[in-house]
Amino acid sequence: MPPSPRPPRIAILGLHLEANAFAPPTLREDFARQCLEQGEAITALARGGPSHLPGEIPGFYARMDATGPWQPVPLLIAAAPPGGPIEQSVFLDFLDAMQRGLAAALKLDGVYIASHGASSATADEDSDGTIAAMVRRVVGPAVPIVAGHDLHCNVSEALVAAVDALVVYRTNPHVDMAARAAESADLLRRMLAGLRPVRAFRRLPITPPSVTLLTAAGPYAEAIQAAEAEMAADPAVLNASVAGGFVFSDLPKCGMTVTVTAVDARTAEAVAERLAQRLRAATPRFTARLTPLETAVAEAVAAGRGEAPPVLLADVADNPGGGGRGNTAWLLQALHAAGARGVVLGVFVDPALAAAAHAAGEGAAIEAVFNAVESEFSKRFAAPAKVLALRDGRGIGRRGTMAGRRFELGPSALLELAGSGLRVVVGSLRRQLHEPAMLEMHGIDIGAAHCVVVKSRGHFRAGFDEFFPDARILEVDAPGLTSPVLQNFPWKRLPRPVFPIDAEAGA
Numbered sequence: 001m002p003p004s005p006r007p008p009r010i011a012i013l014g015l016h017l018e019a020n021a022f023a024p025p026t027l028r029e030d031f032a033r034q035c036l037e038q039g040e041a042i043t044a045l046a047r048g049g050p051s052h053l054p055g056e057i058p059g060f061y062a063r064m065d066a067t068g069p070w071q072p073v074p075l076l077i078a079a080a081p082p083g084g085p086i087e088q089s090v091f092l093d094f095l096d097a098m099q100r101g102l103a104a105a106l107k108l109d110g111v112y113i114a115s116h117g118a119s120s121a122t123a124d125e126d127s128d129g130t131i132a133a134m135v136r137r138v139v140g141p142a143v144p145i146v147a148g149h150d151l152h153c154n155v156s157e158a159l160v161a162a163v164d165a166l167v168v169y170r171t172n173p174h175v176d177m178a179a180r181a182a183e184s185a186d187l188l189r190r191m192l193a194g195l196r197p198v199r200a201f202r203r204l205p206i207t208p209p210s211v212t213l214l215t216a217a218g219p220y221a222e223a224i225q226a227a228e229a230e231m232a233a234d235p236a237v238l239n240a241s242v243a244g245g246f247v248f249s250d251l252p253k254c255g256m257t258v259t260v261t262a263v264d265a266r267t268a269e270a271v272a273e274r275l276a277q278r279l280r281a282a283t284p285r286f287t288a289r290l291t292p293l294e295t296a297v298a299e300a301v302a303a304g305r306g307e308a309p310p311v312l313l314a315d316v317a318d319n320p321g322g323g324g325r326g327n328t329a330w331l332l333q334a335l336h337a338a339g340a341r342g343v344v345l346g347v348f349v350d351p352a353l354a355a356a357a358h359a360a361g362e363g364a365a366i367e368a369v370f371n372a373v374e375s376e377f378s379k380r381f382a383a384p385a386k387v388l389a390l391r392d393g394r395g396i397g398r399r400g401t402m403a404g405r406r407f408e409l410g411p412s413a414l415l416e417l418a419g420s421g422l423r424v425v426v427g428s429l430r431r432q433l434h435e436p437a438m439l440e441m442h443g444i445d446i447g448a449a450h451c452v453v454v455k456s457r458g459h460f461r462a463g464f465d466e467f468f469p470d471a472r473i474l475e476v477d478a479p480g481l482t483s484p485v486l487q488n489f490p491w492k493r494l495p496r497p498v499f500p501i502d503a504e505a506g507a
Helices: 028-034 040-046 056-066 088-105 127-139 157-162 177-192 219-233 265-285 293-304 330-338 351-360
Strands: 009-016 035-038 071-079 110-114 145-149 165-168 198-203 237-243 257-262 311-314 343-349 365-370 381-391 394-396 406-408 412-417 423-427 451-454 473-477
Touching: 009 056, 009 088, 009 127, 028 035, 028 071, 028 088, 035 040, 040 056, 040 071, 056 071, 056 110, 056 177, 071 088, 088 127, 110 127, 110 177, 127 145, 127 157, 145 177, 157 198, 165 177, 165 237, 165 257, 177 237, 198 265, 219 237, 219 265, 237 265, 257 265, 293 311, 293 330, 293 451, 293 473, 330 343, 330 381, 330 451, 351 365, 351 381, 351 412, 351 423, 365 412
Parallel strands: 009 071, 009 110, 110 145, 145 165, 311 451, 311 473, 343 423, 343 451
Antiparallel strands: 035 071, 198 257, 237 257, 365 381, 381 412, 394 406, 412 423
16 A cells, blocks of 8 residues: 655744834844744644734644644744834844744645734845745745735735735734634645635725724725625635735835735736725725824713713823833823823833832832833823732733733733822733733723723724723824824835825825
């Protein structure tokens, strides 16, 4: 009898970073603090329950395990909080490790690249495309490559040319990482069986503020629904991905994109053009509608008096999930000055203040100095406070984008400001507040709060929707590194004209 065929050998690698050109560079330690894993440790984590791996890695393993024998060849998974471009030497180290791992693993039958898709390095504007092109060079033209990306990815022509399929998230807040990883695994299985798909690509002159890219309703939701309808209507359409992009990368490859993977070029081109036309028609609708700071504070005061239902204020301009520092004090100071009652704010990122609280101990009275060292948007604010709780900052998410995943805030503290009673969760690591457990671990009853302030752009909606309906969520207009008012930024590399920065692009 002939020997049974060996299981397919699939390489797994990825780089997760959303690069904000206006933020400080991302260092190796930023990856080490969130996720930097190599080799078989990746497999152990992916199959071993809750971990700090990006959500699509366990999802990919689970689907491949369920659909037949295979041999994972994990190389490197690096993930850091959104921040500035990666220091070039760090990126080159990662690239070299990936390349050496691929070369040593040959012969491979397939590759899964699980990356965020909006990374850049200080001397490489298209680090994601560079990785994909390197993989193609090493494995050759016949080995199928599937790439999975966040829907805030900036897709380059180089990346599309290097891979056989691109699969982008379809939910925002992101709760479909495992589903998209399973879709990637299924596509890879079909390619291992002989399928050779083709791709069509379109870039649109639209760089939307991220607050306009929710998928429950609005123009982006409608585009996603149209893409799903195309896939449902024609089995020749293997995947239709509408990426919203990440404007703060400030690069020529920014802008909404459509990438269609299909069994033939005619189908791919036709679907890509239909989806692109839909986006062109919807362009004027990709405009942020924010609540002025004064109005937001008034709503919080009214809620505290029982004159209005509880309200959630989203400090979208200081979103650590988009490169913000998580430490602007505009809302904090205004709510404290107004004496708003029943307010909880988190996570304010200030390692020095968290350390001071830990040194003082629970129950201690301290002078809480926020931003002792000031920066452009992060101004000093001080108030007497009581240390209510101290934690190590480690937890497991229970809802939304972090459900079942480990998170770490670093040493953290719950402070209560004297006079207003405003409670602030202070963390040491830069993380956005998109998971209720980040507050609950400090003893906070979210359902009893009159006002919750989240330093997050949109992912909080999947975690806090059990407490706040959409009508009681206000996106606040305040200064910060991730302000949706895009005209505030000194753009250098964006393709121009582009909407909404250039109004004529939406005409």
